[in-house]
Amino acid sequence: MAATRIGAPMLGVLGGMGPLASAQFMLRLTLLTDAARDQDHIPAVLWSDPRVPDRTAARIAGGEDPLPALLRGIAGLQAAGCGAIAIPCNTAHGWIEGMQAATPLPILHIVDAAEAELRRLGVAPGPIGVMGTAGTLAMRLYQARLEARGWTCLVPEAAEMATLVSPGIAEVKANRITAAYEPLAEAAQRLVVRGARAVVLGCTEIPLGIAAGPALPFPVCDTIDGLARAAIAWAGRSLSQSGSATPAGLA
The missing domain is CATH 3.40.50.1860 (Rossmann fold)
Known part of the structure; x- marks a missing residue:
């Protein structure tokens, strides 16, 4: 035994x-x-x-x-x-x-864990998207820590935060998981259009919303998994x- x-x-x-x-x-x-x-x-x-x-x-x-x-x-x-x-x-x-x-x-x-997760996914330092709460982005938790190590962080615009990211996070917090997918996926896709090679889901509600719909056609870094x-x-x-x-x- x-x-x-x-x-x-x-x-x-x-x-x-x-x-x-x-x-x-x-x-x-x-x-x-x-x-x-x-x-x-x-x-x-x-x-x-x-x-x-x-x-x-x-x-x-x-x-x-x-x-x-x-x-x-x-x-x-x-x-x-x-x-x-x-x-x-x-x-x-x-x-x-x-x-x-x-x-x-x-x-x-968690930011160090996210960086390790990016590397595990095969994403080398360069332009990445970072989604998160308005507080996380305002405090530059990802930008300050990752940009010092060679990453370039693209974040949602103010209008995207107001109409897509923050409402998506709120849906997850209210246990309406499936309703969160569309706005969160749209915000992630916009970051990729602007040049991000991967998107960090830098709020632990966001991976839950993204998992509620079809897989996105680009790498996403799940900070819960990281x-x-x-x-x-x-x-x-x-x-x-x-x-x-x-x-x-x-x-």
């Missing part, structure tokens, strides 16, 4: 931003891990707190600061014995310095060769 991984490191997942994206992260973490039985999977604690104040409103509209709520989640995950933290919310990474200062645990950066792969690497596990696709009915 194979030994149980008693000493396996525990992953902390700071979620709830939104709840469906956090659930999808846990699903992808499970499916992407090479495992034959329960005990082969990565121990994880999901802290799903949808009460965290809106990150975009905090950054661009003077809304309530989300950092205190984020720090409560960090403290809870640390108390639970976690060895690292993954945050399946791109916009929350605008407060990563404050979160990292509050804990000795490493926080897996972060899941980064977590698997942190845990010292191997990627599954058979479970990378989401089974029918779970998409």
Whole structure:
């Protein structure tokens, strides 16, 4: 009988931003891990707190600061014995310095995970599209980090954010997944027309909306999958060769 991984490191997942994206992260973490039985999977604690104040409103509209709520989640995950933290919310990474200062645990950066995912897809540094919340794009989370490494980030125009990207994200948050596909796919296609060789889905609601319709005819970087792969690497596990696709009915 194979030994149980008693000493396996525990992953902390700071979620709830939104709840469906956090659930999808846990699903992808499970499916992407090479495992034959329960005990082969990565121990994880999901802290799903949808009460965290809106990150975009905090950054661009003077809304309530989300950092205190984020720090409560960090403290809870640390108390639970976690060895690292993954945050399946791109916009929350605008407060990563404050979160990292509050804990000795490493926080897996979603932008670094997205860059690794781009390279896995065979996309070399150059022009890429980046979709995300208005807060993520205003904070230049992707632009600043990736442009320093040779990438050129094309982002939706203000009108496209107002009529396509933000409404698409809102549809996913309201559990109207299929309604999100058309506006999000249109925004991605426009970035490709402007010269992007791939599009980063830099809001964890966006991959859910894009998955609700026909596959796009160009590379897309799913930041949920990228972060899941980064977590698997942190845990010292191997990627599954058979479970990378989401089974029918779970998409």
